[in-house]
Amino acid sequence: MTFQQLLFIGFASLVLGGAVSVVILRNPLYGAFALITSFVGLSALYVMMGAQFIGAAQIVVYAGAIMMLFVFVIMLLNVRADEERPPRHRFLTWLAVPFGLLFSVQVWLAVSDVTADRTPSGEAGTVERVGKNLMTRYLLPFELTSVLILLAVVGALHLAKREKE
Known part of the structure; x- marks a missing residue:
């Protein structure tokens, strides 16, 4: 086994874990931190595949900005894991x-479509x-994603303002 294969197995295990x-x-809150760990491992896999820009964007956008927003919302809502709720939707x-x-x-179709792309790997x-x-x-x-994010921010501000009043 080469060093690159060992790194891939390590980072893939980090993502899956x-x-x-x-x-x-x-x-x-612990779930959000576990998701950040998964994002960091995914970023390392992107860098190993030669997609340095996507790897850096993964860290900055997802592990940085989006997950910080998730952690802020979790702490703002003060969600408690201790509260036991009866399972209402067992059929799901x-x-x-x-x-x-x-x-x-x-996923299989998407991967087969990506591997059929004739883009040079470099x-x-x-x-x-x-x-x-x-x-x-x-x-x-x-553009639709940017509008969706804008609507999410406006909705979060509206909910925060309503709780304050």
Whole structure:
């Protein structure tokens, strides 16, 4: 085994461990920190694949800004993990398996589509390539995402102001 393969196994284990911890942990704050751990491992995997820009954006945007917002909301709402609630939606457990299989098929199709791309691996994650795709091919989803984030911020401010009054 090469050193690069060992690094990949280590970072992939970090991502999987963080993702499983997000689902298993009962305290939402610890779950948010586990998600940050998963994002950091994912960023390292991006850097290993030669997508340095996407790896840096993963750290700055998701592990930095978005997760800080999540932690702020968790602390603002003062969610307690100690409060036991009776399971009201037991039927949703049976839906997990079909939706999990559907998600697996979707991931497989996305991965097979990405591997069929004829992009040279050296320029896949460069700033020029990401910027060109973002401002041409993915302009509408990019703008819709910015509107969605703006609406989320306005909604959070409205909820915070209503609680204060």
